[in-house]
Amino acid sequence: MKKNNVMRTNTKLQRGFTLIEILIVTTIIALIVAFAANKIFEGGDKAKASLTKARISGLGGTLDLYKLDVGKYPTTQEGLKALIQAPGGASKWNGPYEKNEDNIKDAWNNELSYKSPGDTNRAYEISSFGADGKEGGDGVNKDIKSWE
Numbered sequence: 001m002k003k004n005n006v007m008r009t010n011t012k013l014q015r016g017f018t019l020i021e022i023l024i025v026t027t028i029i030a031l032i033v034a035f036a037a038n039k040i041f042e043g044g045d046k047a048k049a050s051l052t053k054a055r056i057s058g059l060g061g062t063l064d065l066y067k068l069d070v071g072k073y074p075t076t077q078e079g080l081k082a083l084i085q086a087p088g089g090a091s092k093w094n095g096p097y098e099k100n101e102d103n104i105k106d107a108w109n110n111e112l113s114y115k116s117p118g119d120t121n122r123a124y125e126i127s128s129f130g131a132d133g134k135e136g137g138d139g140v141n142k143d144i145k146s147w148e
Contacts, residue, residue: 045131045140048131048140049131049140049144052106052107052130053144055103056126056145059080059103059104059126059146062083062097063124066093066095069095070093071092076116080098080114081101083095083098084100084101106129106144108131108133113125113127113129122146126145126146128143129143130142130144
């Protein structure tokens, strides 16, 4: 009789989770991780958009310093690289006005668009195509422009 009691006890102790229970828990965990990752990365792109706006604004001041020294803003052909390396014919260039090329890129490491004179009756225009790197878009994919 003692043997039967021991077998019943062992059978009850060995009961574990069923495959369905494990799958349900795994699915719930995966959904939580996916939701959290989406929120984290979306927040990262919002921070990158803010950094790009600040970078474009800062480049405006740097371009003004360039103009004070050289007498004009860099041409569209010279681009923002004129802030790092003297363009041909800029005898009064007193740079570099920016330390490295990362400072003339957006936070997604894409080249900033520069045009001088601008299409909007401004001396220059600087823009980024946002997170997707394509013209237009909404949210973090929206273009970031120096004149807006």
